[in-house]
Amino acid sequence: MSFDLVFFGGTGDLTWRKLMPALFQAFRHGKLPEGGRVLAVARDDQSDEQYREWLKERFQEVDTPKRPSDEEFSRFAEMLFYRRMDLSQPEHYQRLKAWVDERQADTVVLYLATSPHLFPVICEQLGHAGLNTPRIRVVLEKPLGHDLQSAQQINRVVRSVFDENQAFRIDHYLGKPSVQNLMALRFGNVLFEPLWRRENIANIQITLAESIGVGTRGDFYDRTGALRDMVQNHALQLLTMIAMEPPSSADADAIRDEKLKVLRSLKPFTPESVRREVVRGQYRSGTVDGKAAAAYLEETKVPRGSSTETFVALRTEVQNWRWAGVPFYLRTGKRLAARDAEIVVNFRPTPHNIFPAGSALSNKLVIKLQPEDGLELHLLAAKGTGQQEALSPVFLDLDFDKAFPSERVGAYERLLLDAIAGRLNLFVRSDEQEQAWRWVEPILETWQRDGGDGLRTYPAGTWGPPAASALVARDGYTWSEEQ
Numbered sequence: 001m002s003f004d005l006v007f008f009g010g011t012g013d014l015t016w017r018k019l020m021p022a023l024f025q026a027f028r029h030g031k032l033p034e035g036g037r038v039l040a041v042a043r044d045d046q047s048d049e050q051y052r053e054w055l056k057e058r059f060q061e062v063d064t065p066k067r068p069s070d071e072e073f074s075r076f077a078e079m080l081f082y083r084r085m086d087l088s089q090p091e092h093y094q095r096l097k098a099w100v101d102e103r104q105a106d107t108v109v110l111y112l113a114t115s116p117h118l119f120p121v122i123c124e125q126l127g128h129a130g131l132n133t134p135r136i137r138v139v140l141e142k143p144l145g146h147d148l149q150s151a152q153q154i155n156r157v158v159r160s161v162f163d164e165n166q167a168f169r170i171d172h173y174l175g176k177p178s179v180q181n182l183m184a185l186r187f188g189n190v191l192f193e194p195l196w197r198r199e200n201i202a203n204i205q206i207t208l209a210e211s212i213g214v215g216t217r218g219d220f221y222d223r224t225g226a227l228r229d230m231v232q233n234h235a236l237q238l239l240t241m242i243a244m245e246p247p248s249s250a251d252a253d254a255i256r257d258e259k260l261k262v263l264r265s266l267k268p269f270t271p272e273s274v275r276r277e278v279v280r281g282q283y284r285s286g287t288v289d290g291k292a293a294a295a296y297l298e299e300t301k302v303p304r305g306s307s308t309e310t311f312v313a314l315r316t317e318v319q320n321w322r323w324a325g326v327p328f329y330l331r332t333g334k335r336l337a338a339r340d341a342e343i344v345v346n347f348r349p350t351p352h353n354i355f356p357a358g359s360a361l362s363n364k365l366v367i368k369l370q371p372e373d374g375l376e377l378h379l380l381a382a383k384g385t386g387q388q389e390a391l392s393p394v395f396l397d398l399d400f401d402k403a404f405p406s407e408r409v410g411a412y413e414r415l416l417l418d419a420i421a422g423r424l425n426l427f428v429r430s431d432e433q434e435q436a437w438r439w440v441e442p443i444l445e446t447w448q449r450d451g452g453d454g455l456r457t458y459p460a461g462t463w464g465p466p467a468a469s470a471l472v473a474r475d476g477y478t479w480s481e482e483q
Helices: 013-028 048-061 070-077 090-101 116-128 148-161 177-187 218-243 252-265 271-277 411-421 430-450 466-473
Strands: 003-008 036-042 080-084 107-112 136-140 167-169 201-209 278-284 286-288 291-293 311-317 327-333 340-347 364-370 374-381 392-399 455-459
Touching: 003 013, 003 090, 003 411, 013 048, 013 070, 013 411, 036 090, 048 070, 048 080, 080 090, 090 116, 107 116, 107 411, 116 136, 116 148, 136 148, 148 430, 167 430, 177 218, 177 364, 177 374, 201 218, 218 252, 218 311, 218 327, 218 340, 218 430, 252 430, 271 278, 271 311, 271 430, 278 466, 311 466, 327 466
Parallel strands: 003 036, 003 107, 036 080, 107 136, 136 167, 201 327, 278 455
Antiparallel strands: 201 340, 278 311, 286 291, 311 327, 340 364, 364 374, 374 392
């Protein structure tokens, strides 16, 4: 299958830090279809060869195992091309169409790795230029909008130009092997599904923690914040995967229909419940990995006195028969104690404990997303030292990198290959995305009214404000690292 892949924003951070390295890995692994061309478009004026040299230099900044050798890059670069493009100029889209029409590739993927506010302009111009035929797909990078209204506006424009099955709204967390294996765990095995309900599960925790700060992205991050950056998309998508009912098939819409039902079942927020069940924080100076870390307000391009949150923890419930009364805790933040993304399913204790004191721990399933991908099933076992001994915790550990050493692909690599192949299963549908915005909107509105009131600070290198621990403790639970 021949394909053309066009990166709008071809010199931007996302393209050279994430997308091009992922594409190279697909090339290195022999997974890219034959007959592919890759075109980067941006405002800079440079030739194909100049762009290839520029990208080769950028590749020296990616992780060592992912860097190409000179010979590998030389072969990879044969498919790379560059065109200068002003996204506001209609004639430049006609030039792009002429490049696409030089050959009739089976598939054309247009990847919008630009600021979301440019999506409507780009899509409208693509439509005017005739770059919306059935063989063309458009990939929309997050964040898709700044609030519900802007998301709906973007989707209206996208739908006016492309059919829904041509629009690939990307959330790279859905491309992680552990998330894919969550589907396999639940719907490919008989073991867990009978337990996957309120009678057996005490609570579910989703943590997306980063140890880094905002770096040089202070101006972007200050307009965004942790709620928009991580909760509205990544965390809620993970929640839907955990809580969804078994779909009728592996068809993309069957899966996305069930995810949408979960989003519509989430307990809605009121101003009072926002103040009670949502914790927002901002990191102050501290120590991370033994090194001094500046406060958020001291970061480059962060406005003085900003009340933008770098941490969010919240409690919610899925109001249906399977999950009624089970708390779901979501937590994300910058400058936390570790880079750690995981989903923890805490099971209820046995109804009657016959073992000595100290055996009251419960089982839990840990789905690890980063820095490694894997599953841990925590059980209780006897050491065999005596009849009345307390049980001790043990766990079964499945490391996907060790289990499938030659078959692993990164999140962006998987999603790029799926976009080229036209597989929509791991992409977000417009009604899903809008419903997620609809659910977080009361939080944003309450925070806007409250200003800086309720914003808590936490030292860099910790797990966030103490109020986040209190949020969980009110239900009698603790966060996973405290267990």
